[in-house]
Amino acid sequence: MKQSAGLITFLKKNCANYDHHYGGCLFEENCKVEKNRRCGYFEKAVLPMAVESGQGEIIYSAYEKNCQLSGVLEREQKRLCPDCGTGLRPRQKYCEKCARKRRQKTRREYLRRYRANSRG
Ligand SMILES: [Zn+2]
Numbered sequence: 001m002k003q004s005a006g007l008i009t010f011l012k013k014n015c016a017n018y019d020h021h022y023g024g025c026l027f028e029e030n031c032k033v034e035k036n037r038r039c040g041y042f043e044k045a046v047l048p049m050a051v052e053s054g055q056g057e058i059i060y061s062a063y064e065k066n067c068q069l070s071g072v073l074e075r076e077q078k079r080l081c082p083d084c085g086t087g088l089r090p091r092q093k094y095c096e097k098c099a100r101k102r103r104q105k106t107r108r109e110y111l112r113r114y115r116a117n118s119r120g
Helices: 006-013 042-054 056-066 096-119
Strands: none
Touching: 006 042, 006 056, 042 056
């Protein structure tokens, strides 16, 4: 079966378990994705990065085609920062800028309260 070149390029670039020195997977004999098999790690940790880079649909459907799945995978949604609308990385709640701003604000409020309490 012919594989999507885009998928394999993406895999080699983004999979932390891909052995760039010898090829294949660092933990198994062969890279499952290269062998047209499903890989749990790839699905959980690597595929969502495609969404982030704007290649989501291409990579997801190439992977599904390789594994002969029929569109069963849940697409990782591109999430946006609620404060400014910047795209978020997986597990981020706010973009880096807004997260920093919020931390500073919390700190300022804490200090204000602290000062107010120690005055009274
Ligand atoms: Zn933001």
